[in-house]
Amino acid sequence: MQLPNPFYAQAVLVAKDFEGRLRVQERLEQALPEAFPQAVSRVSPLELGPPVGWPVQYRVAGADPERLRGIALELAALMAESSLTRQINFNWMETTREVTIRVDQDEARRLGLSSQVVAAVLNTNISGSTVTQVRDDIFLIDVVTREVGGQTLSTRSLQTLPVALGDGRTIPLNQIATFEFGQELPLIWRRDRVPTLTVQADTAPGILPESVVDALAEPVAALTGRLPVGYDIQLGGTVEESAESRASVLAVVPLMLFLMLTLLMFQLRSFPLLVIVLSVVPLGLIGVVGALLVSGRPLGFVAILGILALVGMIAKNSVILISQIEQERATGRPVLDAVLDASTSRVRPIMLTALSTVLGLIPIAPTVFWGPMAFAIMGGLSVASLLTLVVIPTLYVTWESLRGSHLRQASAPTYAA
Secondary structure (H helix, E strand, O other): OOOOOOOOOOOOOHHHHHHHHHHHHHHHHHHHHHOOOOOOOOOOOOOOOOOOOOEEEEEEEEEOOHHHHHHHHHHHHHHHOOOEEEEEEEOOOEEEEEEEEEEHHHHHHOOOOOHHHHEEEEEEEOOOOOEEEEEEEOOEEEEEEEOOHHOOOOOHHHHEEEOOOOOOOOEHHHHHEEEEEEEEEEOOEEEEOOEEEEEEEEOOOOOOOOHHHHHHHHHHHHHHHHHOOOOOEEEEEEHHHHHHHHHHHOHHHHHHHHHHHHHHHHHOOOOOHHHHHHHHHHHHHHHHHHHHHHHHHHHHOOHHHHHHHHHHHHHHHHHHHHHHHHHHHHHOOOOHHHHHHHHHHHHOOOOOHHHHHHHHHHHHHOOOHHHHHHHHHHHHHHHHHHHHHHHHHHHHHHHHHOOOOOOOOOOOOOOOO
């Protein structure tokens, strides 16, 4: 979040294609520091989701702004020692020159003036005063009158600024006011009413913010341990936002697992069969990791959503295969024959269902935001569907052999009296 101040600007450039965007980004990263060395500039794609800004951020909180500045400089030095960071800066740090005009109240009253009159004169000459409005279509535009170059007037010009008296005469401003020069912090960010100075940086090309935070964990922890009482360093940026997003999702995972296990028990009515079904679910991570590595997508919040959705898809295929095996055995077939026939008959439905899901995710796979989720589901579901046809029959036969069932001989039918 940025304040609506004149010291901050943002421009959005739209390229014709992805390669064009990369070329524009590279040229701007080289040109901006040369053309505007006094400005802090960053060229990056538009953020998707909650705005974060600089990916690596550390918040230094404490009561004394001057001490915060010293701690922030020490922290910035630690970050600069790492080759994983670049463009280290602060959200507020530098002081600005300040001119304080102190009005001699006795002299001003003798001349029939007040502080409000002096403030109005200064405002009119420096900032300007709205005298009227003009209409442009449906918009009203203020017409402001002020001194030419008012915002860049020198202190010498301000000292001789004419102030009108009630009798029509004018006097210079320095006759009733004195000028004091100093420095101040123009902006102090506060978090929970505590002054907070953020040290922020960009990552090196191809480096994730999590990698930077892990590399800086020990030196930052050592610096935090040396801080005086009442001062603290807090992690911010992309890592904090990702942790909050994951926490919001993981908070409902226990309820999700409870409902899923309950429904599976209603369907299977057997704890051993439930264990067999759930044993295949982790195997989907093989495809997830492989697909994300091949595509170069990060295992972030969106990819985690895809993994959670993948759990239900894998369990569904396993339940279909287990139910078919149980139906074959209900007809009196031996265990091995029932497993082989059920697996053979379920190959086409399971693989076609997985293929249709994979093909349906292809349109969103190249996108920046939904791409990680699409690749996670596509890779995980493809591998898990193949392993389901191998692992489920193997575990089922193994379990029946441990129970002492005859794998080649059909069990005798039982009749209720």
